Amino acid sequence: MNTSVAQPVKRFHPGFWTTVFGLVFIPFCIVTVLRFYKGLGAVTHLSDKFPWGLWIGFDLLCGVGLAAGAFTLTAVVHLFNLKKFEPIVRPTILTGFLGYIFVITALMFDLGQPWRIWHAIVYWNPHSVMFEVAWCVMLYTTILAVEFAPVVLERFGFQTPVRIIHALITPLVIVGVLLSTLHQSSLGSLYLIVPSKLHPLWYSQLLPLFFFISAIGAGIGMVILESYLSKRAFGRQLEMDLLEPLARAMVVALGIYGLLRLQAIGRNHAFSAITDFTYEGRMFLVEFVLGVLLPVVMLSFRRLRTNPRWLVTGSFLAVLGFVVNRLNVSITGMEGAAGVRYVPSLAEIIISVGLVGFGMVAFALAVRYLKIFPEHPAVTEGGPEGS
Amino acid sequence: MTVGLLFDATRCIGCGACASACKEQNKLPGPVEEETSAYTWTTVKPVGDIYSRRLCMHCLVPTCASVCPVGALHKTPEGPVVYDAEKCMGCRYCMMACPFDVPKYQWDRAVPIIGKCIMCTSRVKKGEPTACAAACPAEATIFGSRADLIREAKDRIRKNPTGYVDHIYGLTEAGGTSVLMLSNQPFEKLGLKTNLPSEPPAMRTWQVLSNIPDFVAVWGVFLYGVHWITARREVVSTHTPQQKGPNTTDDTHTGSRS
Ligand code: SF4
Ligand code: SF4
Ligand code: SF4
Numbered sequence: 001m002n003t004s005v006a007q008p009v010k011r012f013h014p015g016f017w018t019t020v021f022g023l024v025f026i027p028f029c030i031v032t033v034l035r036f037y038k039g040l041g042a043v044t045h046l047s048d049k050f051p052w053g054l055w056i057g058f059d060l061l062c063g064v065g066l067a068a069g070a071f072t073l074t075a076v077v078h079l080f081n082l083k084k085f086e087p088i089v090r091p092t093i094l095t096g097f098l099g100y101i102f103v104i105t106a107l108m109f110d111l112g113q114p115w116r117i118w119h120a121i122v123y124w125n126p127h128s129v130m131f132e133v134a135w136c137v138m139l140y141t142t143i144l145a146v147e148f149a150p151v152v153l154e155r156f157g158f159q160t161p162v163r164i165i166h167a168l169i170t171p172l173v174i175v176g177v178l179l180s181t182l183h184q185s186s187l188g189s190l191y192l193i194v195p196s197k198l199h200p201l202w203y204s205q206l207l208p209l210f211f212f213i214s215a216i217g218a219g220i221g222m223v224i225l226e227s228y229l230s231k232r233a234f235g236r237q238l239e240m241d242l243l244e245p246l247a248r249a250m251v252v253a254l255g256i257y258g259l260l261r262l263q264a265i266g267r268n269h270a271f272s273a274i275t276d277f278t279y280e281g282r283m284f285l286v287e288f289v290l291g292v293l294l295p296v297v298m299l300s301f302r303r304l305r306t307n308p309r310w311l312v313t314g315s316f317l318a319v320l321g322f323v324v325n326r327l328n329v330s331i332t333g334m335e336g337a338a339g340v341r342y343v344p345s346l347a348e349i350i351i352s353v354g355l356v357g358f359g360m361v362a363f364a365l366a367v368r369y370l371k372i373f374p375e376h377p378a379v380t381e382g383g384p385e386g387s
Numbered sequence: 388m389t390v391g392l393l394f395d396a397t398r399c400i401g402c403g404a405c406a407s408a409c410k411e412q413n414k415l416p417g418p419v420e421e422e423t424s425a426y427t428w429t430t431v432k433p434v435g436d437i438y439s440r441r442l443c444m445h446c447l448v449p450t451c452a453s454v455c456p457v458g459a460l461h462k463t464p465e466g467p468v469v470y471d472a473e474k475c476m477g478c479r480y481c482m483m484a485c486p487f488d489v490p491k492y493q494w495d496r497a498v499p500i501i502g503k504c505i506m507c508t509s510r511v512k513k514g515e516p517t518a519c520a521a522a523c524p525a526e527a528t529i530f531g532s533r534a535d536l537i538r539e540a541k542d543r544i545r546k547n548p549t550g551y552v553d554h555i556y557g558l559t560e561a562g563g564t565s566v567l568m569l570s571n572q573p574f575e576k577l578g579l580k581t582n583l584p585s586e587p588p589a590m591r592t593w594q595v596l597s598n599i600p601d602f603v604a605v606w607g608v609f610l611y612g613v614h615w616i617t618a619r620r621e622v623v624s625t626h627t628p629q630q631k632g633p634n635t636t637d638d639t640h641t642g643s644r645s
Binding site for chain 2: 036037038039040041042046047048049051052075078079080081110111112113114116117119120123124125126127128129130131132133134170174177178181182189190192193194195196197205208334
């Protein structure tokens with residue numbers, strides 16, 4: 001069944017994807033030039049009333065969050081010693097690494113003076129969450145690079161550095177998990193400072209915890225999605241025996257998260273926003289029903305969880321809900337206090353979509369030329385439609 | 388001694404002399420705009436029969452300074468909250484975080500910086516009043532030590548209780564500010580936020596940030612402990628029985644739901 005689906009796809013895709021890539025790439029370049037030549041105001045819908053938009057809400061918050069699969073899985077395999085998950089560690093580390101590169105590149109667009117990004121290293125302000133975020137990005141990207149390095153090194157036959165990294169893997173993973181914990185939660189802490197601005201459906205002193213747990217849920221969702229997508233692209237089998245228990249972990253993470261969120265909303269006396277069906281309430285329902293309730297209920301059933309199609313649907317919903325949550329915190333929840341509606345400009349969307357596209361191309365190339373998936377032979381010339 | 392400004396909306400005649408003086412003093416390009424911007428640090432706007440003035444409040448515990456990752460903003464001992472454009476990398480967290488929405492950005496420039504009232508630091512350091520206070524013909528904006536200004540404001544309310552809202556805006560808002568305001572209209576009518584906590588917002592972040600070292604120590608030891616225990620268990624029995632378990636023992640609980 002799968003092969004019959006894959007056949008027409010194979011014939012159609014190369015031209016299609018090349019066209020898409022071209023369609024995104026050329027505007028991407030134009031926007032980039034305009035952005036740096038004319039300033040942020042010329043290409044974005046950001047303003048004094050709404051200084052943070054899509055590039056923070058999607059690129060930064062979601063980029064980091066969706067890379068959470070990397071630390072979750074390395075912890076599972078190397079710390080909890082569940083070695084059977086080893087085969088999917090490499091693709092998750094790769095996603096994590098690309099995710100962080102994506103975030104850094106997006107920051108290069110969003111910062112007013114990106115060439116000063118190194119200022120965060122020399123001028124310290126430990127009272128600033130943004131300072132913590134900056135250090136976590138830098139350090140964890142480095143850790144991910146080191147964790148991923150063996151894959152590249154072994155391809156070129158350097159054995160000694162690979163052995164050194166293997167010997168150091170436990171401390172590396174521990175530091176990686178520590179940094180990730182700090183980083184995921186600190187993105188939530190960013191919004192602790194705006195109690196008078198962020199809508200009570202989202203504001204809570206527990207924001208750091210919410211961001212952390214939901215990132216684990218969505219990170220696992222990404223692992224499952226990725227396995228599915230690469231299966232489609234490279235004609236591989238879904239590792240159901242690995243993904244099914246991961247789905248259970250996702251259900252638990254999302255379940256705890258959902259309950260905590262409801263408690264926080266209760267404490268803020270904000271349920272009226274939902275029952276009154278306000279703008280914020282509607283956006284919350286989209287986020288919560290799609291991204292928490294549905295996946296938790298669906299994937300609680302063993303019959304659905306063991307069916308690849310439902311498993312992938314559930315994971316997709318969890319990831320989607322996660323993205324909506326981050327956009328709600330950063331955009332929907334802030335619009336009321338700002339007194340303006342923010343809709344990203346086409347240019348902002350082009351940059352975000354373009355960067356995601358580059359990430360996917362990089363992933364596909366890595367899968368083709370490096371040993372990312374265990375049984376997949378590296379380099380199949382004239383291979384399938386990955387890019 | 389920390390200094391500050393007292394703006395009395397009931398005295399303001401809406402001449403806009405403060406806004407023009409600010410432009411001149413700080414060499415800001417262009418005419419005075421409707422709303423504060425990176426190039427207009429203070430505005431005067433009619434609200435009913437009185438006038439509302441907007442400028443940086445120069446918080447006692449400035450949120451903007453606490454959130455800036457590179458420390459480009461800081462409160463001087465004299466009172467002004469000042470900005471170092473050389474350090475700023477343009478993350479705009481200060482704009483996001485400021486409870487009074489004060490910092491503004493140069494959206495139209497390729498090399499942009501933040502713009503906000505700096506309480507004429509260079510003048511204040513020399514002991515002179517700010518340019519806006521010096522220019523005000525109606526003494527609606529006056530300059531002085533914060534303690535004196537509070538005394539003066541209380542005095543005005545006491546002498547004319549029907550002529551004022553019984554509150555000094557800035558006394559406790561967001562932990563207190565060096566710029567204080569008086570009005571005979573509710574402050575939200577002047578476009579000022581009245582839902583601000585009296586605890587500085589920076590405290591909420593610090594409660595979390597200050598725990599990080601402890602957290603790192605405990606979490607780090609915990610993670611290593613987990614590794615140590617599980618690795619040890621693997622040595623004891625190379626075959627881990629609980630790995631089989633979860634795949635099969637789930638039926639009862641899903642069955643009960645379906
Ligand atoms: S009003 Fe805003 S910009 Fe001014 S000192 Fe306070 S936090 Fe900073
Ligand atoms: S925009 Fe500049 S001044 Fe404001 S927080 Fe960022 S680095 Fe600091
Ligand atoms: S104190 Fe100085 S910088 Fe601030 S509004 Fe008055 S004139 Fe402008």
